[in-house]
Amino acid sequence: MVDDHMGPEPELRSLRPDEWDGAYGNLLRAFGGLTEADEERQLWRSLTEFGRFLAAWDGDRCVASGGAFSFRLTVPGGASVPAAGVTMVSVAATHRRRGLLTSMMRRQLDDIRSWGEPLAVLTASEPAIYGRFGYGAATFQLDAEIDTVRAGLTVPDGTDDVRLRYADPAEVLDVCEAVYAQLVPGRPGMLARRPGWEKPGVLDPESRRGGASPLQCVVAERDGATVGYARFRVKPHWGPGGHDGEVALNALDALDPAAAAALWRFLFDLDLTSSLRVRGRPVDDAWQYLVRDVRRCRPALRDALYLRPVEVGAALAARTYRTPVDVVLEVEDAFCPWNGGRWRLSGDAKGAVCEPTRDAADLALSVRELGAAYLGGVSLTALAAAGRVRELRGGALAEASAAFGSDPAPWLPHGF
Numbered sequence: 001m002v003d004d005h006m007g008p009e010p011e012l013r014s015l016r017p018d019e020w021d022g023a024y025g026n027l028l029r030a031f032g033g034l035t036e037a038d039e040e041r042q043l044w045r046s047l048t049e050f051g052r053f054l055a056a057w058d059g060d061r062c063v064a065s066g067g068a069f070s071f072r073l074t075v076p077g078g079a080s081v082p083a084a085g086v087t088m089v090s091v092a093a094t095h096r097r098r099g100l101l102t103s104m105m106r107r108q109l110d111d112i113r114s115w116g117e118p119l120a121v122l123t124a125s126e127p128a129i130y131g132r133f134g135y136g137a138a139t140f141q142l143d144a145e146i147d148t149v150r151a152g153l154t155v156p157d158g159t160d161d162v163r164l165r166y167a168d169p170a171e172v173l174d175v176c177e178a179v180y181a182q183l184v185p186g187r188p189g190m191l192a193r194r195p196g197w198e199k200p201g202v203l204d205p206e207s208r209r210g211g212a213s214p215l216q217c218v219v220a221e222r223d224g225a226t227v228g229y230a231r232f233r234v235k236p237h238w239g240p241g242g243h244d245g246e247v248a249l250n251a252l253d254a255l256d257p258a259a260a261a262a263l264w265r266f267l268f269d270l271d272l273t274s275s276l277r278v279r280g281r282p283v284d285d286a287w288q289y290l291v292r293d294v295r296r297c298r299p300a301l302r303d304a305l306y307l308r309p310v311e312v313g314a315a316l317a318a319r320t321y322r323t324p325v326d327v328v329l330e331v332e333d334a335f336c337p338w339n340g341g342r343w344r345l346s347g348d349a350k351g352a353v354c355e356p357t358r359d360a361a362d363l364a365l366s367v368r369e370l371g372a373a374y375l376g377g378v379s380l381t382a383l384a385a386a387g388r389v390r391e392l393r394g395g396a397l398a399e400a401s402a403a404f405g406s407d408p409a410p411w412l413p414h415g416f
Helices: 016-031 038-047 098-112 127-131 173-186 259-269 314-320 366-375 380-385 396-404
Strands: 011-014 054-058 062-075 080-091 120-125 140-147 164-166 215-220 225-235 247-252 273-281 300-303 306-309 325-332 341-348 351-356 362-364 390-391
Touching: 011 098, 011 366, 016 038, 016 054, 016 062, 038 314, 054 080, 054 098, 062 098, 062 173, 098 120, 098 306, 164 259, 173 225, 173 390, 215 259, 225 259, 225 362, 225 366, 247 259, 306 314, 306 325, 306 366, 314 325, 314 341, 314 351, 314 366, 325 366, 325 396, 362 366, 362 380, 366 380, 380 396
Parallel strands: 080 120, 247 273, 325 362
Antiparallel strands: 011 054, 054 062, 062 080, 120 306, 140 273, 140 300, 164 215, 215 225, 225 247, 325 341, 341 351, 362 390
């Protein structure tokens, strides 16, 4: 759509608290005119960090917005690295093709750099948009529609020692959050949640249930200690052959294999249900190896977290490497030119150094590919096979690809 508005260019500025409703309304309109319950709107307002959000105004109308939450992201090796969680990005349909998005992304990345945050991350409604600003798909997630009757489940020893009990999701929020916090250092891509960020997990407006029950929670305990939890909804259904209800999983975290298996078994065995809908799980999630027939689960892979190094040197030095690496990377970054040029990365499982160099390059890639490979879920070898990474010294690709890898797979546990 070409805009015929002939007034002055919209003014881009920091978002003030009294302008939040206008900016949020523009965001909902940009995503198809979505509506939200008051409790949802108020929660997101409470999480907004106003010094980190931008909006463009055409008179008294918000026509573009974008923000960046202050997160800490787990990277390979377990370090918690400052990362800007880019969010609320929208441009009104009446104001497209006027450079507003590019102006916001330019201002935002400059701000993120000034805040000393070496990484920017986002979840993309349209991935093609963000690739041109240097964001690469760094984590993927697994969805499944599990036929719980046919798929079957085999659980490990110790599963029967785990006690399960129903609990009000809000009343056990603190103990569930403690379980989550223990898991954060162990998997790249997980976010260390600031106070308040536990609340979206138990937000339960009726408009979001899709005909299913209110949110339910089961807590897993052993020797009086909480070792896991699952949040879910149940959608009853009766067909000609009898019950055919569905369980929809919202979240499941557990501290050990037996606790996880106990929770999965519970979800598989719920009365009057025959299917389990799973969304946004790690690609190496354990349930895949507990089921007896994975074909009855219809797994599907989706992109999740997009990552961009804002400061290449600081970002690469912030993580560790699975095998020793000493490689010179020639990085292309037209949007953030301070990253462009050659960087020598030297590191191992104990730490790393990454500094500018004039030495001959071993690998050439753009900052987008560097972002995709950063958390270890996308291999440099695979990117090279697609022509996205060029090997300039024989053997450098295999060396770097092995070093960048991560076990377990990186995973973003929730959106923002």
